[in-house]
Structures are given as C-alpha cells and as structure tokens.
Amino acid sequence: MKSFAKILFLLSLFVVVPAAFAQDAKEILARAKQASGGAAWVRIRTTHTQVKVAVGGLTGTAESWEDTRTGRYVDRFALGPATGANGFDGKVVWEQDASKHSRPEEGAEGREAASNEAFRRSLAYWFPERWPAAVEYAGEKEDGGRRFHVLRITPKGGRLFDLWVDAETFLFNRTVEKAALEIRTTFFSDYREVSGVEVPFSVRSTNGETQYDQFITVEKVEFNVAIDAAMFATPAPPPPDFAFVGGATSATVPFELVNNHIYIQARLNGRGPFRMLCDTGGANIVTPELAKELGLKQEGALQGRGVGEKSEDVGLTKIDSLAIGGVTLREQLFAVFPLASFAQVEGLRVDGLVGYEIFKRFVVRVDYERGQLTLFLPSAFSYRGSGTVVPFVFNGQIPQVEGEIDGIPGKFNIDTGSRSSLDLLGPFVEKHNLKARYNAKLEAVTGWGVGGAARSLVTRAKELRLGGVRVGNPIAELSLQKKGAFTDPYVAGNVGAGVLKRFNIVFDYGRKHLIFEKNANYAIPDAFDRAGMWLNQAGDAFEVVDVVAGGPAAEAGIAKGDKIVAVDGRAAAQLSLWAVRARFKSDLPGTKVRVARERAGQKSEVALTLRDLI
Numbered sequence: 358m359k360s361f362a363k364i365l366f367l368l369s370l371f372v373v374v375p376a377a378f379a380q381d382a383k384e385i386l387a388r389a390k391q392a393s394g395g396a397a398w399v400r401i402r403t404t405h406t407q408v409k410v411a412v413g414g415l416t417g418t419a420e421s422w423e424d425t426r427t428g429r430y431v432d433r434f435a436l437g438p439a440t441g442a443n444g445f446d447g448k449v450v451w452e453q454d455a456s457k458h459s460r461p462e463e464g465a466e467g468r469e470a471a472s473n474e475a476f477r478r479s480l481a482y483w484f485p486e487r488w489p490a491a492v493e494y495a496g497e498k499e500d501g502g503r504r505f506h507v508l509r510i511t512p513k514g515g516r517l518f519d520l521w522v523d524a525e526t527f528l529f530n531r532t533v534e535k536a537a538l539e540i541r542t543t544f545f546s547d548y549r550e551v552s553g554v555e556v557p558f559s560v561r562s563t564n565g566e567t568q569y570d571q572f573i574t575v576e577k578v579e580f581n582v583a584i585d586a587a588m589f590a591t592p593a594p595p596p597p598d599f600a601f602v603g604g605a606t607s608a609t610v611p612f613e614l615v616n617n618h619i620y621i622q623a624r625l626n627g628r629g630p631f632r633m634l635c636d637t638g639g640a641n642i643v644t645p646e647l648a649k650e651l652g653l654k655q656e657g658a659l660q661g662r663g664v665g666e667k668s669e670d671v672g673l674t675k676i677d678s679l680a681i682g683g684v685t686l687r688e689q690l691f692a693v694f695p696l697a698s699f700a701q702v703e704g705l706r707v708d709g710l711v712g713y714e715i716f717k718r719f720v721v722r723v724d725y726e727r728g729q730l731t732l733f734l735p736s737a738f739s740y741r742g743s744g745t746v747v748p749f750v751f752n753g754q755i756p757q758v759e760g761e762i763d764g765i766p767g768k769f770n771i772d773t774g775s776r777s778s779l780d781l782l783g784p785f786v787e788k789h790n791l792k793a794r795y796n797a798k799l800e801a802v803t804g805w806g807v808g809g810a811a812r813s814l815v816t817r818a819k820e821l822r823l824g825g826v827r828v829g830n831p832i833a834e835l836s837l838q839k840k841g842a843f844t845d846p847y848v849a850g851n852v853g854a855g856v857l858k859r860f861n862i863v864f865d866y867g868r869k870h871l872i873f874e875k876n877a878n879y880a881i882p883d884a885f886d887r888a889g890m891w892l893n894q895a896g897d898a899f900e901v902v903d904v905v906a907g908g909p910a911a912e913a914g915i916a917k918g919d920k921i922v923a924v925d926g927r928a929a930a931q932l933s934l935w936a937v938r939a940r941f942k943s944d945l946p947g948t949k950v951r952v953a954r955e956r957a958g959q960k961s962e963v964a965l966t967l968r969d970l971i
Contacts, residue, residue: 381494381506382492382493382494382508385494385506385508385522385527386482386483386492386508388527389522389527389528389529390483391527392526392527392528392555393527393528393529393548393554393555394553394554394555397552397553397554398480398483398554400580400581401425401480401552401554401580401581402424402425402426402580402581403422403423403424403425403580403581403582403583403584404421404422404423404425404478404578404579404580405420405421405422405423405577405578405579405580405582405584406420406421406423406575406577406578407419407420407575407576407577407578408420408421408573408574408575408576409573409574409576410434410436410571410572410573411571411572411574412436412569412570412571412572412657412659413568413569413657413658413659413660413670413671414656414657414658414659415436415437415439415656415657415659415673416436416437417434417435417436417437417439418434418435419432419433419434419435419436419573420432420433420434421433422582422584422588422589423478424478424479424584424589425478425479425480426479426487427447427475427479427487428445428447428474428475428476428478428479428481428487428488429444429445429446429447429475429586429589430444430445430474430475430478430589431443431444431445431588431589432444437656437657437673438455438656438673438674438675438690439455439673439690440455441453441454441455442592443462444589444590444591445471445474445475445589446589446590446591447589449461449590449591450462450463450467450468450471451591451592453592454690455690456595456598456689456690456714457592457594457595458594458595458717458718459591459592459594460717460751460754460866461591461750461751462751462753463750463751463752463757464750464751464752464753464757464768464847465752465768465847466536466537466752466845466847467752467753468514469514469515469516470515470516470536472488472512472513472514472515472516473512473515473516473518473534475488475512476488476490476512476513476515481512482510482520488512488513489512489513490510490511490512490513490515491510491511492508492509492510492511493508493509494506494507494508494509495507495508495509495519497524498521503523503524503525504523504524504525505521505522505523505524505530506521506522506524507519507520507521507522508520508522516534516535517534517535518532518533518534518535519532519533519534520532521533528545528548528555528557529545529557530544530545530546531543531544531545537844537845537846537847537848538840538841538842538844538845539564539565540564540565541562541563541564542562542563542564542565543560543561543562544560544561544562544563545557545559545560546559546560546561547559551578551579551580552579552580556575556578557575558574558575559572559573559574559575560572560573560575561573564660566660568658569659569660597718598686598687598688599684599685599686599687599718600684600685601683601684601734602683602684602685603683605683606733606734606737607731607732607733607734607737607738608681608682608683608684608731608732609682609729609730609731609732610622610681610682610729610730610731610732611728611729611730612635612728612729612730613728614725614728614854614858615703615705615935616702616703616704616776616935616938617775617776617777617853617854617855617858618634618703618773618774618776618854619634619635619636619723619730619773619854620632620633620634620635620707621633621635621681621711621730622681623679623680623681623709623711624678624679624680624681625643625647625651625676625678625679625680626651626676626677626678627678627680628650628651631647631708631709632705632706632707632708633707633708633709633710633711634707634709634710634711634712634774635710635711635712635715635730635773635774636710636711636712636713636772636773636774637712637713637716637755637756637771637772637773637774637864638712638713638753638754638755638756638770638772638774639710639711639712639713639754639774640691640692640710640712640713640714640754641676641679641689641690641691641692641709641710641711641712641714642691642692642693642694642696642709642710642711643674643676643691643692643693643694643708643709644693644694644695644696644697644707644708644709645672645693645694645695647708647709648672648674648693651676653674653675653676653691653693654674654675655672655673655674655693656672656673656674657671657672657673658670658671658672659671659672659673661692661694669694669695671692671693671694672692672693672694673690673691673692673693674690674691674692674693675688675689675690675691676688676689676691679711679714681711681715681732682732684719684732686714686715686718689714691709696709696710698805698809699805699806700894701893701894701895702805702893702894703894703934703935704893704894704933704934704935705933705934705935710774712773712774713754715732716864716866717754717866719732719733719734719735720732720733720734720735720738720863720864720865720866720867721733721863721864722861722862722863722864723773723857723861723862723863723864724861724876725854725857725858725859725860725861725862725876725878726861726876726877726878735865735867738865740863740872742872742874743874744860744861744863744872744873744874745824745825745826745872745873745874746824746825746870746871746872747823747824747825747826747870747871747872747873748824748869748870749771749869749870749871750869751869752768752770752847752848755770755771755772756770756771756864756866756869756871757769757770757771757848758771758823758824758871759824760821760822760823760824760849760850760852761820761821761822762779762781762818762820762821762822762833762849762850763818763819763820765789765849766849767785767848767849767850768847768848768849769823769848769849769850769851769852770848770850770851770852771823771852771857771871772851772852772853773853773854773857774806774853775804775851775852775853775854776804776853776854776855777803777804777832777834777851777853777854777855778831778832778833778834778852778853778855778856778883779818779821779831779832779833779834779850779851779852779853779855779856780803780804780811780813780833780834780836780843780850780851780853781833781834781835781836781849781850782836782843782844782845782846782848782849782850782851783836783837783838783839783843783844784844784845784846785846785848785849785850786835786836791835792814792835795816795817795818795833795835796816797814797815797816797835798814799814799815799816799905799970799971800812800813800814800815800837800905800906801813801815801886801889801891801903801905802891802902802903803815803834804834805893810891810902810903811836811838811841811843812836812837812838813834813835813836813837814834814835814837815832815833815834815835815885815970815971816832816833816834816835816971817830817831817832817833817883817971818830818831818832818833821852821856823852823873826860826873828856828859830882830883831855831856831883832855832883832884832885832971855883856883858878859875859876859878859879859881860873860874860875860876860878860879861874861876862874884942884943884969885942885969885970885971886938886941886942886970887909887941887942887944887946887948887967887968887969887970888908888909888910888941888950888965888967889904889905889907889908889909889910889911889970890903890904890905890908890910890911890915890941891903892921892934892937892938893934894934895920897922897928897929897930898920898921898922898929898930898955899920899921899929899934899937900918900919900920900921901915901916901917901918901919901920901921901954902917903917904916904917905970908970909965909966909967909968910965912965913952913963913964913965914963915952915954915963915965916956918956919954919955919956920954920955920956921952921953921954921955922953922954922955922960923952923953923962924937924950924951924952924953925950925951926951941967944967945967946967946968946969947966947967947968948966948967949964949965949966949967950964950965950966950967951963951964952964952965
C-alpha cells in the first residue's frame, strides 16, 4: 500500500529554497513569502492538517502532523478498505501498511523522496538553515494563458524538482518531480488565509494518466499545536494476526516450480485450495474471477504497473482468512487484479499472488532443491547451517542487496517472482554502456508481467556477486523497456529464479538478511532459450508472439502469429506450455524438433534444430 502512503506527501503545500542561489530565485521566493503571509511564517512551529482524499474511485480521509523546525512528519490515511501511515523522525523513513506492520524505507528513491518532503515541510525555502538545497532560476513558462516563474530545486539528500510560481500572484502553482517510474505534477489552488498565511485548500496530483489522478481537499489546518516527538517514531509492531495449527512454530508446504515461478496452494475464507504465485515483494492479489467466486466486495480502480509498459486497473478487497499449510492469517487486504494474460503466459490457471505479507511475518526458507517452502515463527528460528549471510535493505517491499556485475557495483533486487536469471535495468545499462561492453545484439521478449511483455538484449555476463555470494556466467538481459519497473534509475538489476534456484535461501525480513546455501542446481550452466521464440497459451495451441531474428525458429520458417499445434507428433493440447519451454531451453544443442504450425488456417510441419544463441 505504499502508493497510498505517498498520497499524504502531497500535503506538503510548500516548496524548497537553498542556502545559496541566483538573485532572480531569491527575489521570486521573497515575493512568494510576502504574498503568502510574510512575517507570519516565522511564528509557525508545527502544522496539523486534516483532508479528504479521492483517487481511483476510492474516497477517504487523511491526517498529517509536521514539525516545521526540523522537517519531521507523520501522515495517516484511511482510503476505502485500506489504511496506513508513513513518517520521518529526522533519521529513519518508515512506512506502515494496512496490517499495522512497519518497515524502514532504505532504498535510494524512498530516502530522496523523504528528503524532499522534509525540506518542504520545514519551510526551508524561506528558512535555508533548516535544510540546505541548491536552487536556480529556470526562466519563465506559459500555460493556459498564464505566466509562471520556474525554480529548479535540489534539496540536500533529495532529488531535483521544479517549482512553478504564478508571475501575477506569486503564489505557488505546481511542483514537477521525476520519481523512479514517473513524472508527477502536483497543482495547488483555492488559497485561503489561515492564521495570517495563505494555504491551498485544493491539491491535484497526476502522472499524466488522468484516470488515476489524486485529489486532496483540505478540511482543517491548524498551526502550533503540541506534538509529542514520539509520534514521529516508527510504530511498534502489532499483535500477531496469524496462528500455527496445534501451537507449532513452523509449517512446511510443497511448491511447484513452473517457468521458474514458485506456486503454492492456499485456502481463502476456508475455500480452495487455489494456486498462488509466491513473490518476495509482491502484494496479495486475487483475480476478479476468484473474487466473484468468493463473493468478495471490490472497491476502486487504482493504478497497477509492472515490467510491462501498460497500466492496469486494480481494485481492493478484504479476505477474512488466508491459510497456507499449517498457518492461517486473518483479515488480509488483497488487490483484485486481472491475471488472464498472465495465465496465458504461464500456461496454467493462476488464482492470485502472495509474497510480502508472508515474508514479513515469518522467517521463510525456500528449498528450491526439494520444492518446499517452510514458514518459521521468527522468535523460534535459529540458524545452524553453513550458508552465506547477505544483508539487505528494503527498497519498498523488496529486499535489495549490494552487489556487482563483472566488477560494476550496484543495488540488486531479489525477486522470486521473476523467471529470469538477471535483468539489468535500462538506466544502469545506459550509464555503463553495457550494450557495447557485452556486444549485445540478440533482441527478444524475455519476460511477461503486469503491463505486458518485456523486451531485452540478451548476453552472458562473467560473474554476479551478491554480497559474499558468487554466481558464474549468468544469462543477463539488458532491458529495452521505456516504461514500467525496469526503467528505475535507482536499481542496477533484478535477480530472479534463474540465479536464486541454484541455492536454498532463508529470507529473514526481521533481521534484514538472506542466507544462501548452494544446492544441487548450483553447478548447472545457465542457458537461454535454444529455439529462439516466445510462446503463449492460446486455447489448445501455443501462439508464437516473438521470434528471434536469425534463430532456429526463424530459420525453420516460423513467424510471429503462427499457432503451434503439435511438437514431435504430440498435440499441443496434450502438452504443457512450461514443459515445452523447458525442453527448448534444456535439450542439448543439435537436437531436432518437429513442429506442426498453423498459419491462416493452413497446417504444415517444419523442423528446427536447437542451438545456443548466447
């Protein structure tokens, strides 16, 4: 629910100023201060704000407390079925989700965003000693027949954003800030006087997809209220909302590893079992079909994004019980999200997803070798093995470790929800000129997730290091995405199951470390698809959605849009998509495969010879 916590950040109705800046910027900010209250700002020590919030078909309320002398703050919200909070105590940035669990926000993006918030909330544009920044005058702009002075501001520890000041009234009109995955513009209007200063009572925030705009209407603002410093601190953990059967302290469940994805069986509200994808950083998700089957009430249409470049509508619902093996969780918030296209990619029915909500409550051991997931009560867990301990920080909900790829340092997300070995993100690839470094020329669809297909240049690296863990010769995919999760400039790469399954791994979110134990898969060479095509399920056939130029499939005459109706004489309806994919990837180079295809209603058989493309 991180995106909802960020809604309250929009209550920063003021923008930043620095210790040293151009004369034009200084004059503009001085006039803005005078126009909005002048000396009255000096008397403000704290701010308490209550607002109404509307976004994505949901409505709710939010409340904010700020220490304007230091930039400390705390925000709390209730939006439809979701509640949460976020804050900054001067050192630690934290998030609290709907289950009342809190975590530190230690990723670079979260820290930079919090620095910007602290700078704005401390009114440092008029009191630069509270939080330094660099400010420059970026000239005038015109919009809708109005003129604006634009200031370009970078707070200490933060990131650049633009402040637009109305050239006639000298009131702040908007801020424009580039986050990891979007450019967000926040508009301020309906200024009213409160205790001698002008405050905007209407705030609209947009990333350009207007159906997901966020609207805030201020209900109440009061200054200089008493605020206990403890309010800014990370909240204490809630009482347990789970129980093990028979008072046990652990539970082990089997999982299927399909397309390098972990699938477990879960029961929802006592019904099921249902097949759920297990993803280290993923939110709870159920499909609309399952929500209907369970009679769940769905609210809202929020923005959902993943590795693809399209947004999807996401609703919210509550589920009374989630049971996985011998442990049951109560009153869980779930997103309602269509996974039909994902099921076509996987070649099996997918009922939903679980991940972060499981990993944050338990110590979780993923035994890739035996196909078992074990959940331990954290207080009863004691590790006695010889695995390699790798510390991590939270990048949102995802564990992130310090690592290197062929000597280039970076921050790497650990993602059991990824089928790949290593995805290197676009900005990291560009920064280090990796396309040229690896002479990467093979382009292909390399993944599929929320928002559609992901395209990459595929190559082989020499060594990936994750803390003290080393993995030799991994397949590396250099992302070509222009939108979506793989355009994050704060992350070097995403480590998926192609690497992770070489180990049995303990995920200890409480202690913020991972423990890697080499297993029987460790020495198996990493391979890329040897057929040179991406297949999705299409009824009783497999649809060719991508063909690698010059690869075996292309040489055999297979084209995008063809339907594969049989492989080596067996009808596609009798085969599983993941088994065919696995064969194309793991059968030895030189293996000949007979493929029956259908094109424009005509069937024919071709033969392709598998070979290493990387």
